[in-house]
Amino acid sequence: MKHAYDISISLRHAGDLSVSILVEELRLLVVELQKLSPSLHEWLLTGDTRDSALLYGVFTCASTTTSSLSVLENRLKGGIDPRIISIWNGKEGHAAASLRIMARPAPHLSLVTFVGRPRSFSSDWNMVANVVARSAGIWAPHYVSVQSNGYWEHKAFKDRPGVGWMLYLPEVVILKQVPEAAALVPVMGKDAKGKDKQIGTIIVSVTDAPFSDENPEHVKIANAIEVRLVDQDLLPRYADL
Known part of the structure; x- marks a missing residue:
């Protein structure tokens, strides 16, 4: 790293x-x-x-x-x-x-x-995803992004959050929707009756190495996920948040 x-x-x-x-x-x-x-x-x-x-x-x-x-x-x-x-x-x-x-x-x-x-x-994507999941539990955010320094210049859409290494969205996302993702991590919470429910999903672009904006393949994968999400109206514009 x-x-x-x-x-x-x-x-x-x-x-x-x-x-x-x-x-x-x-x-x-x-x-x-x-x-x-x-x-x-x-x-x-x-x-x-x-x-x-x-x-x-x-x-x-x-x-x-x-x-x-x-x-x-x-x-x-x-x-x-x-x-x-x-x-x-x-x-x-x-x-x-x-x-x-x-x-x-x-x-x-x-x-x-x-x-x-x-x-x-950490170079361990699971540990980083645990931090993202914890932040979702604390704040119920619109999104959580994890990016290496410099990825901003490589994002597919400058007016929307980037996927980078991983992106949390308060949506249930399945692999069929983003087949380029290396992993999808469900984030669980509680409903009004205290029962377990999925409150969002962490979309992980690469799992075999820490994400790097200097790696063209990593950037290609993250960009492809961003395009998929926009096509399905899942990646919000900053102006709409």
Whole structure:
């Protein structure tokens, strides 16, 4: 793996935008992100300087630190649209990673973005898909995309999300609809009566190697899936979200 990867999560935030709720949502995702790499076990608040960005650890084993909550409450006091919380793993170079939520009141869109350099990511597509599934459970997003840095230039449609390595859609998608996909992972949730139901599908373009935008075959497969999805009105336009 040579390039950074990003996970983009687009949603309408159903709950309130209190600092404690937003940070708890990030913590729930971090629990799964930590499994991707040892470099994702520690998270810090960002700051104006490197020294200030190393002052506050955000999470303990199972909760958020009171010091980080106090700092964030002070930073975001009086601001509600958008509320932006950014954290990072304290590493630089190929081990660096960041996680950011830009939350806006519904019906406006909110966005969660994780960016991980090669040593802060995983080459195991199953582990990455687990992070995507977890994000779907936390936020019920419109889509979740996982792409290597640079794939934006290769997407089939610039006005729609790209498939890249994998794409979550809140739809039931079967192999007959996207035969080019290497794997389809059903994401399960609960209906109004508490019964298990499929809430979406993760469409995976390649499983035999980490996706690379420098690999023409990987790009070809992802583009073909994007075309299939558009033909079936399954890949939304950004403007329609």
